[in-house]
Amino acid sequence: MRDYIKKDPWNIIEEGFDPALNRISESIFSIGNGKMGQRANFEEKYSGSSLRGSYVAGVYYPDKTRVGWWKNGYPEYFAKVLNAVNWIGIDVHVDGEELDLATAKVESFTRVLNMREGLLQRQFIATLPSGKKIQVRSTRFTSIVDADNGVIRYEVTPLNFSGSVRFTPLLDLNVFNQDSNYDEQFWIEVSRAVSNGKAALTGETKKTQFHVAAAFDLALSLDGAEQALQAETMSQEKKVANVVEIQVAQDKTVSLFKFAAIVSSLYSDKTQIQSDAEKSAAAARAKGFDTMLKEHSEAWVQKWAECDITIEGDVAAQQAIRFNILQMNQTYTGEDERLNIGPKGFTGEKYGGVTYWDTEAYCLPFYLKTTDPKVARQLLVYRYKHLQKAIENAAKLGFKNGAALYPMVTINGEECHNEWEITFEEIHRNGAMSFAIYNYINHTGDSAYLAEYGLEVLIAISRFWRQRVQWSERRNAYLMLGVTGPNEYENNVNNNWYTNLMAQWTLNYTRESLAYVQQQHPERYAAIMAATKFGEHEDELSIWADIAEKIALPRDEQTGVFIQHDGYMEKDLQPMSAIPKGEYPIHKHWSWDRILRSCYIKQADVLQGIYTFEGNYDKETIRKNFDFYEPLTVHESSLSPCIHSILASSLGYEDLAYKFYLRTARLDLDDYNHDTDDGLHITSMAGTWMSVVEGFGGARVKQGQLHLAPALPKQWQSYSFRICFRGALIKVAVTEQAIILENESDVGLNLSVYGSEKSLPARQILTVARD
Structure with missing residues (x-):
């Protein structure tokens, strides 16, 4: 577990630059809009450890399956989510000296993911080997209004000198996937174009022949005043760039605006895809940074109005749940039936594919109730x-x-x-x-x-x-x-x-x-x-x-619990507390043979079934199974803690429910499993939301009726969440004394609270005493 992200209700904040944590932060600070996503790589060149990643929804490569012993029925390929064109790159030189945070002395470094507005911001002061000191501020977002566009404002201020600042904004298709079988590159260049203040590049994936076109349109300002842009152009295989140089006085700020467009052949005809990208970038440039940011921010405000969860008295929990909700909304919007939810979303390449059973079992409840x-x-x-x-x-x-x-x-x-x-x-x-x-x-x-x-x-x-x-x-x-x-x-x-x-x-x-x-x-x-x-x-x-x-469906006569599978009860049923602490996680310390012979459970099997069909079992049956299987579960799947949290809530095991909630909620923020550098656990984030709404909130839908039975964790003063249900939007606020139900829609609703039938007319508020 790591604890370097600052606690804040609306922001993810990293203060100070530690190269050893950079790949983790690249995952955590990722942004996306359902159509594309971008890891939080630096715009400027960085020669340290980095997983550069820009991903386009629905674009993949069928990499040849590699196995030591081929079996009949094996799939011919493993689908890879492809690292696509690097559209964020802006190489920076100061009086001819390259800015690279791996070689510069870095101070007052701050990276912020503004969750309220879906905005990535970074600022730092760097002293170059020559002694020249600059301040850099960057702001980046992938628009959820203009979904083909990513926008960057990159600002440089000389602090102890006056001199030249040279920007080289680029588009680069010389990209790699970290898990390619033979270090193969998967893109072929189709076409490129570059002119003053503009560039475009189109690539085609091998085998699948998807086309992706990227384009940018630039603007430049000095202390807020727009400058005429005179750029040299660069064009080479798989790479195009502008070179923009400007003289900047000490303490003055030069700002480069990069309006990018990324268009795929899922949405554009291949014969005109590059033209479409160029037009999109030009339209973004014409709209301007401030207008695009305003529209993007307002759209996020509207999203939060439908799906926000508020928690009073526990900043770590508040920050975590909003982070999870943000990433779910950045990953999938439901606008295209050809797209789905990958386990890493737009934050990394591990696992491949775009959907697992996670979508139906974990993600669907989130989208059902929030939009x-x-x-x-x-x-x-x-x-x-x-x-x-x-x-x-x-x-x-x-x-x-x-x-x-x-x-x-x-x-x-x-x-x-x-x-x-x-x-x-x-x-x-x-x-x-x-x-x-x-x-x-x-x-x-x-x-x-x-x-x-x-x-x-x-x-x-x-x-x-x-x-x-x-x-x-x-x-x-x-x-x-x-x-x-x-x-x-x-x-x-x-x-x-x-x-x-x-x-x-x-x-x-x-x-x-x-x-x-x-x-x-x-x-x-x-x-x-x-x-x-x-x-x-x-x-x-x-x-x-x-x-x-x-x-x-056997039940053990001795314990009264459901038997996980034939032979399970013959195992040495020692609780996980018997495992020496130095041997966690067991998948990194034990042989696979030892794991398979052990009684230890990666994630709930029996409890997963009881959660799914909870209404079919009485409390005593649920309690017996939970008490039996929970001590045997090591939770080395990201999908496991949320199910335990929900069932623990329903059983009144408040401390366990909160423990498992916090583990799933801050899984990536605190790098619990030491794997956040590979990308975030998007589908388990949906489970985090379930832990609050279905767990602490007790929300269930039984025979077409909404049921609520909220509990208040002792660590919280109050909390609230919203549920979209059959045309109604209900805000549920839970305090120590009462449940306050506010119908924020024009649709009336009958529902059950603590087993008692209630009527909640449109635009009305109902207060119910805590049970």
Whole structure:
């Protein structure tokens, strides 16, 4: 754990420059707008350790899978989120001497991520080897109003001399991915152009042939007065630049404005993509820095008005939750059904792909409750559009008749993960896809989604489960053999409780959905029956009902808890407190063989299932399972602490709930797992939001009604959050004495508070005493 980020409710602040922390800060201070993102690399050249990263949504490269022993069914490639054109670069020379913070003496360094406005700011004083001292201030944002544009204001002030300042703003496609198999570069130059104050560069990805064009348009001012810009031009393979030199008197400030545009062939025709980028950069330049910043800031203010969480009395917790909300909104906007949420978002390259099961299990609840329902709907449509690929993925593994296995890792619907115990065995992801459909409909009331998209997905997934189980005469039950649950510290196990539970639930929900669509949308039902050839091969409804009734979901008679998987209770069940402190995290200190034989859980399996279907279990059952499994869980998955926090809240374990909340909330800010330098854990950030709203706030949706049962952590004086629910926007404020519900919309709502029915008319406030 590191503790160098200053605590502040609305800002992420780094004071002082420590090169050893720079790559961590590059992740933490990342910015994005759903269409592109940028790590917090320096604009000026930096020869120290840095992971340069500029990412464009939906653009990827299918890097050849590298494994020592090829197995049938392995995907041919691993999709890489590509490091794209470096658009932020501005080399700086002072009287011919290069500015490089790796060689300069740096003082009063401050880096700030202004979360209220989505703004990255940096300032420092540097003494160059010659003794010349300058002050530098930079301001950068990726506009959420003009989503193709990134804008930089870069200011230099000579402090102990008068002399020349030379800026070299550039576009550079000589970029690398840190995880490329053979140090390969993935971009080919298509075209470039450069003129006074302007430049453009277009690249094409190898194999996938995406085009990305970048352009910039410049402006220059001296002490606030705009200057005529006379630039030399530079043009070479994969790189274009302007060279702008100006004389600056001591204590005067020169400002370079770089208006950039990044356009991909997802949105622009390849024949005119560079022209489109040039026009976009010129339009940004015409609008001007101040106007673009004002519009961008106002848009962020509106976002915060819908999704902010306030916490009084705990600055660390307040800062952390806003940081998580910021990154979620920077990563995904729901405007394009072809895009999704990668585990690192726009902050790094690790893991590859653009979506895991994390999206449905963790991210969907955040978007369901914080914004327009169409945003969450787009996440589901994304999966629907990949249904045929999911059927092909299953067919590669031997499944038939339209059975679908959604990929563990994907960018276009094809499986691209190459670890056998995950690619072939971590099939619980299918359950997350089906539950997401139910979760969306239960929250929004959009039952029409079943007929339009959802039912086809449910049928295909149910067909997979039907073929994946096998009947055991000895146990008089359907078994699921050779799987890996969410807990990846146990591979190739039989009857993982969570996986079997998700299969059972899906089979039952699909049967209910078939009956609903048949009754409410008969024409669409007939079309689906014909398209899926439903029931032509066997009596699917009867078989699904039989499997759901008889699937193995064993409970331990001695302890009364659900058994995580066959054989788990035969392990040496020593609590994690028995592990010597010097051996954490165990995945960095133990052999894989030792981990697999141990009882230790990377992330909740049984508890994940209980969280998902909490309403099906009484408190005593939940308590027994939590008390049994929590001491055995090492939380070495970023997705684990939030589930424990939510369940601990529901059980009244206040200290544990808060402990797990803070761990998930500050996972990246405090670099808990010593891996923030690779990028942020975006999907676990959604879990942090769940920890507050579903955990401390007790928010649930039961049979289409919103239920609240807020608790107040003793570390907090009060807190508040907002929930979008069926057209209403409800602000929930929790104090020591009361729950204050404010309906900020024109839609009235009936809801339950501590189990008591309440009516909350439009634009009204309701106060309820704390239970």
